[in-house]
Amino acid sequence: MSYEITKAVKDEDVKFKSPDPAFYNALGYDGMQELMYKFYDRIYDSDIAHFFPQDHEEFEEVKKKNTKFFIQICGGPSIYDEEMKGKDLDQYMIDIHKDFSIYLKSRDEWLGTFRTVLEELEIEQKIKDDFWDYLDKFSKLTVNKWPKESAYIN
Numbered sequence: 281m282s283y284e285i286t287k288a289v290k291d292e293d294v295k296f297k298s299p300d301p302a303f304y305n306a307l308g309y310d311g312m313q314e315l316m317y318k319f320y321d322r323i324y325d326s327d328i329a330h331f332f333p334q335d336h337e338e339f340e341e342v343k344k345k346n347t348k349f350f351i352q353i354c355g356g357p358s359i360y361d362e363e364m365k366g367k368d369l370d371q372y373m374i375d376i377h378k379d380f381s382i383y384l385k386s387r388d389e390w391l392g393t394f395r396t397v398l399e400e401l402e403i404e405q406k407i408k409d410d411f412w413d414y415l416d417k418f419s420k421l422t423v424n425k426w427p428k429e430s431a432y433i434n
């Protein structure tokens with residue numbers, strides 16, 4: 281099934297791989313930018329909007345920065361490197377999210393929003409499925425607020 285959100289589990293050793301460059305090749309630089317701006321514009325109207333700057337100009341900066349990351353991770357030019365100052369890209373990305381309380385529900389909303397923009401994107405489904413696989417897996421590593429274990433189960 282396309283766009284399945286698989287369960288995130290605390291302390292799981294999540295194995296993921298960067299998206300196939302076929303995604304970047306199909307969209308090109310401008311297409312990637314269009315997709316990501318559309319995604320963040322929907323995030324701005326979503327249930328997780330409060331995580332992001334409310335100031336319009338600041339939000340535009342987030343959009344630009346995050347778009348650079350997605351262009352790079354999808355095999356486009358290394359335009360995000362300047363932001364992370366020589367650190368490991370995957371670890372840096374996990375660390376950035378530690379400043380926010382990201383719940384399972386926040387991940388669901390984030391992925392659900394991404395799903396809507398991917399559904400509207402007219403490229404081969406298997407290329408989109410590969411990109412989704414990256415989003416589904418990597419997003420598990422951004423979750424840092426887990427449900428408390430029940431005191432009634434032993």
Ligand code: HEM
Binds near residue numbers: 380415418419
């Ligand atoms: C595949 C999963 C994800 C990827 C690849 C990703 C990527 C990014 C990137 C590139 C940034 C910008 C980092 C920088 O400052 O340079 C960022 C920031 C952020 N992300 Fe994510 N993200 C993911 C999942 C999520 C999820 C599930 C949430 C849920 C709320 C989230 C919330 C945020 C927030 C709040 C910021 C900071 C925005 C700011 O600068 O104020 N992200 N993310």
